[in-house]
Amino acid sequence: MLEAVDVSLRFGGVRALTDVSFAVRRGEVFSIIGPNGAGKTSMVNCISGRYRPTEGAIRYRGQDVTRLRPNRRAAIGIGRTFQNLALFGHMTVLDNIMVGRHHLMKRGFLPGMLYWFGGAQREEIEHRRAVEAIIDFLEIQQVRKTIAGTLPYGLRKRVELARAMALQPQLILLDEPMAGMNLEEKEDMARYILDLNEEWGMTVLMIEHDMGVVMDISHRVMVLDFGRKIAEGTPEAVLADPQVRRAYLGEADETIPEAVPA
Numbered sequence: 001m002l003e004a005v006d007v008s009l010r011f012g013g014v015r016a017l018t019d020v021s022f023a024v025r026r027g028e029v030f031s032i033i034g035p036n037g038a039g040k041t042s043m044v045n046c047i048s049g050r051y052r053p054t055e056g057a058i059r060y061r062g063q064d065v066t067r068l069r070p071n072r073r074a075a076i077g078i079g080r081t082f083q084n085l086a087l088f089g090h091m092t093v094l095d096n097i098m099v100g101r102h103h104l105m106k107r108g109f110l111p112g113m114l115y116w117f118g119g120a121q122r123e124e125i126e127h128r129r130a131v132e133a134i135i136d137f138l139e140i141q142q143v144r145k146t147i148a149g150t151l152p153y154g155l156r157k158r159v160e161l162a163r164a165m166a167l168q169p170q171l172i173l174l175d176e177p178m179a180g181m182n183l184e185e186k187e188d189m190a191r192y193i194l195d196l197n198e199e200w201g202m203t204v205l206m207i208e209h210d211m212g213v214v215m216d217i218s219h220r221v222m223v224l225d226f227g228r229k230i231a232e233g234t235p236e237a238v239l240a241d242p243q244v245r246r247a248y249l250g251e252a253d254e255t256i257p258e259a260v261p262a
């Protein structure tokens, strides 16, 4: 589904990523973990097109997308959420999610002209139906008309996920989907991620700091440290890796669970 080949990224003298290669298989939940500043968000930005790697390539379903703009990547099925919420705070939840559909909408003058003759109207009904299905799935019916900026944080994160899902991506990039959430909200979010993977058929690439959640729901995990890949494998294998455990020592705000036998 996705392949990063020897990706390096530099910001002036800062080496955010150095020769990182990995592949995400169709149908996987694949997580990137690592200490603060390890290069996780930089990697996701290279995949979504926000950053262009200084060296290396990104391939999506066999196509080299390294030079493709973010909106083109979205149009071919790469959706994403952001670490810091990027909702339109003054718009309703429903409208925020509809924005996620815009890559799928036929645009231009003619569809507008034809609106009242049926074609575009039918298209809009179709979009509404798809959005309502996502709203039902994420259980946000009760806030669909609420202004997004007034919602509590956990719900806003869920609306952001809804907007990313509205694009109907085949690959969804989730940048810290549980950041700032309480335990109950995290459990809900973990269930939604599993369901969108299993029931909606989306391949998931996730960055997440909560190690418990990562280990619970990921098929495979890649560990970055100082911009380099130091491990990749099943959660059990990664947890047992001495280099990974060393990388996490001294991380005051994080805990790494004990390695459990596979």
Ligand SMILES: Nc1ncnc2c1ncn2[C@@H]1O[C@H](COP(=O)(O)OP(=O)(O)OP(=O)(O)O)[C@@H](O)[C@H]1O
Pocket (backbone or CB within 6 Å): 011, 014, 015, 016, 034, 035, 036, 037, 038, 039, 040, 041, 042, 043
């Ligand atoms: N736009 C930028 N300009 C300059 N340096 C950057 C930029 N973005 C990231 N960096 C640097 O690249 C390195 C990797 O940062 P990145 O945000 O990718 O790490 P991260 O693993 O996502 O960290 P965190 O867990 O704190 O979000 C850091 O040294 C960071 O300061």
